[in-house]
Amino acid sequence: MEVLRRHSSKHKLPEDDLMELSRRVTTYAQGLPLALKILSSFLFGMKKHEWKSYLDKLKGTPNPDINKVLRISYDELDNKVKNMFMDIACFFKGKDKDYVMEILEGCGFFPACGIRTLLDKSFITISNNKLQMHDLIQHMGMEVVRQNSPNEPGKWSRLWSHEDVSHVVKKNTGTEEVEGIFLDLSNLQEIHFTSEGFTRINKLRLLKVYKSHISKDSKCTFKKEECKVYFSHNLKFHSNDLRYLYWYGYSLKSLPDNFNPERLLEFNMPYSHIKQLWKGIKVLEKLKFMELSHSQCLVEIPDLSRASNLERLVLEGCIHLCAIHPSLGVLNKLIFLSLRDCINLRHFPNSIELKSLQIFILSGCSKLEKFPEIRGYMEHLSELFLDGIGIEELPSSIEYAIGLVVLDLTNCKELRSLPNSICNLESLKTLLLSDCSKLESLPQNFGKLKQLRKLYADRTPIRGLPTSFVDLRNLEVLSFHGCKEPNLCFPASALEKFKFP
Structure with missing residues (x-):
């Protein structure tokens, strides 16, 4: 208000008009001092209907004086930083900083130092790890693009x-x-x-x-x-x-x-009609993110042996996908893998050696009858979701998933037993077994799961717990809802500690 009032010399505005104008100018300037100063000196040579019209015009066309000053700062940037600024202004405003930096890095722009330069010069800000940019600065960047032709x-x-x-x-x-x-x-x-x-x-x-x-x-x-x-x-x-x-x-x-995907960092085609990506092997060394979720015509995944840096693969809802190429089993930098609701998936690599994998989702793959053997330790795998798949058993090599925290086997209707080796998962905290309608017992050495906190076995035919169950000192939740005889043969010490439905 005070800044605006100092420039109100030619036409003395009523207080209400001054208040309205100050609100509109402040909204447009969004706290940018340069914009406040230039607009204040410019608008207060106008009558009310004139500055209203001018502010409406500015919504589509920024003030040239503001652009001129901003452009001076832009011209001082080196070419790579200019390219980063333009990409953010045109495409990535409001996007996650780390994600955008991955893309800019893939373009050869050295974003670690470039983003710092843009921050120092107030071209961008970061809020909740998202890249933000003042509307006036964004408009200036877009205007630079347009000026070429x-x-x-x-x-x-x-x-x-x-x-x-x-x-x-x-x-x-x-x-x-x-x-x-x-x-x-x-x-x-x-x-x-x-x-x-x-x-x-x-x-x-x-x-x-x-x-x-x-x-x-x-x-x-x-x-x-x-x-x-x-x-x-x-x-x-x-x-x-x-x-x-x-x-x-x-x-x-x-x-x-x-x-040619040779330089591709991200390949993302959700809801596509693609049946086959390509034949043979493609050079994919740069590829980090790949998603084809809900591509309902997709029937197979090609050889990914040259995708040695792939970190995230998402194929959720690919209902006609029936086979995964064996090369997926040795992608050592893969962190996240989801094939949720690939209801016709039958063929998966016989073995996996995914050293970096953290989250693995096969939920709803009801025709998958075998879980792969684990080769070597998968110490980073913390969450494994196998709910609703068609397996009868888990391989004994499940013990190599030594960092596993959550194991979901809910609704595995064909699952008949758990291997004794599952009790070697010393980090396991949550085990979900509800609706496993053929699972009648737990391994005798179940008590070795010292970190187990939650066990859900609702609507299962399990009738008793092994004597080692008393060693589960950290167990907080034990649920057997819907079991016909949940108290039969439970150790007395367990009955003292827990209440059963």
């Missing part, structure tokens, strides 16, 4: 508006200047992708085709994507520089023949 977006380095992307694809005006395309399908009726549209876009680093508004009905979404996006049958990617690929609802059965 104001009337032809095909010559811009980055495309983020669905109108501009549609123009470039429809008119085939893309050039080698284009490094990044983010296309939101939510506001489009339809779009046609042709090989010609990508012919000259041969230096593309970042490609994201997504929906900001996604229906909760996955089946409906699957059908909508098929009729919204159209491809020419000879579609080709002409860039070998692709680092990031996210394509929601990709409707072709396979990737273009010339698809």
Whole structure:
């Protein structure tokens, strides 16, 4: 208010108008002192209807004086930092810092020092580990992109508006200047992708085709994507520089023949119609993240032996996926693996040696009848979800998962017994056995699970606990709801400590 009042010389505004103007200016400036100063001196030469109109105009077109000052600071940055700034301004504002840094690192931009430079110069801030940027600074960055060719977006380095992307694809005006395309399908009726549209876009680093508004009905979404996006049958990617690929609802059965993932860091195609990714072995040394969740046509995963740095693989809801290539079993840097609800999965590698794996999810894979042998210690595996799978037993090598904290075997209808070796899992705290309708007993040395805190065995035919059960000093929850004779043959000491339903 005081800053604004000092500039109110030509037209004395009533207090209510001054208050309204101060609110609108403050909202626009979002605390940026430079913006407050320039706007205050500029607006208070106007009458009320004039500054209202000007502020409405600023929503789409930033004040040139503000841009001019910000641009001076931008021009002082080196090229790699400029590229990082532009990627954040156009694509990654509000995204997780660590995730964005992985992508920028994959682009060769040295984000550890670059992000620090942007922070020091107040181009960005970090809140809750997310990269934030003042709207005025973001607008300045976008304006720098546009200035390269104001009337032809095909010559811009980055495309983020669905109108501009549609123009470039429809008119085939893309050039080698284009490094990044983010296309939101939510506001489009339809779009046609042709090989010609990508012919000259041969230096593309970042490609994201997504929906900001996604229906909760996955089946409906699957059908909508098929009729919204159209491809020419000879579609080709002409860039070998692709680092990031996210394509929601990709409707072709396979990737273009010339698809080259050699530099790809993230491959993400949820709800795709892909049946087969590619034939043979692809060079995938840079790949860290791979997801094809709810790709209902996918039947197999190719050889991933060259994906030696893969950290995250998510294939949830791929209902026709029936086989996993044996190469998955030796991905030593894999941290997260989920095949939840792959209801037709039958063939999994016979053995696994996943030294870095922390979370392994096979929930709902009801036709998977065998859990793989574990080769070597998997000390980092802390959570193993096998609920609803079709196994009759666990391999004795389960004891090599020495860091296991949570083991979920809920609803394993064919499970008949647990191996004695499971009692060597010294870190196990939660064991879930409910609805294992053929499991009648627990191993005799069950008491060796010294860290066990929760045991759920609801609706199982278990009628007694082994005598070693009394050694479970840390047990806090013991549940046998729905068991016909839950107290039969339980040790007296256990009955004193716990109450059974």
